[in-house]
Amino acid sequence: MNGALLPREFFDRPVDEVAPALLGRVLAHRTAEGEVALRLTEVEAYAGPLDPASHAYRGRTRRNEVMFGEAGHAYVYFTYGMHFCANLVCGPVGFASGVLLRAGEVVEGADTARLRRPRSTERDLARGPARLCQALGIAREENGLDVCSPDGPLRILTGEPADPALIRSGPRTGVNGAKETPWRFWIEGEPSVSPYRAHVPRRRKTLSADR
Helix, strand or coil: CCCCECCHHHHCCCHHHHHHHHCCCEEEEEECCEEEEEEEEEEEEECHHHCCCCCCCCCCCCCCHHHHCCCCEEEEEEECCCEEEEEEEECCCCCCEEEEEEEEEEEECHHHHHHHCCCCCCCCCCECHHHHHHHHCCCHHHCCCECCCCCCCEEEECCCCCCHHHEEEECCCCCCCCCCCCCEEEECCCCCCCCCCCCCCCCCCCCCCCC
């Protein structure tokens, strides 16, 4: 996928400014299977130590270490014992804010994406953060990659920024802390945007009375 890279300065600013500005940009990942690229249609912002919904809210851990580093790097984490999700680190070093990449429209390498998600419809190839990573072939090995490097396998290209008149915002999907913070951003009318789901507390298993 050809095109100009987004510069590091793009990411080195408040996360709630970066997130909507990412809509319409192109995320490309080159692997041995080929390159897949998608146009971002939905993202969520997380503000590190100021945000109860952020992985970095309680401080630095081995898992979230990348978030405390330089802006413009990928933070990839494993969730529910089966899926990977990708974020882009924003803001100054040490602040640990980031943008979760929630959905996109595949614009290059659709055949490769379909091989990775053979039961998916065109709309659902990268609809949701886990599907996005599957379609692009993003996993643990991509954690920490510099998306601003012209020679890197994972890059963010300028693309065609979304029309501001079509950008919408609302509460983030499935979060427990800061539930009402309107930091989910999406492009109105895009089929690839994932449905909103409120947080549902997990039920604790209880022992039956006769056990």
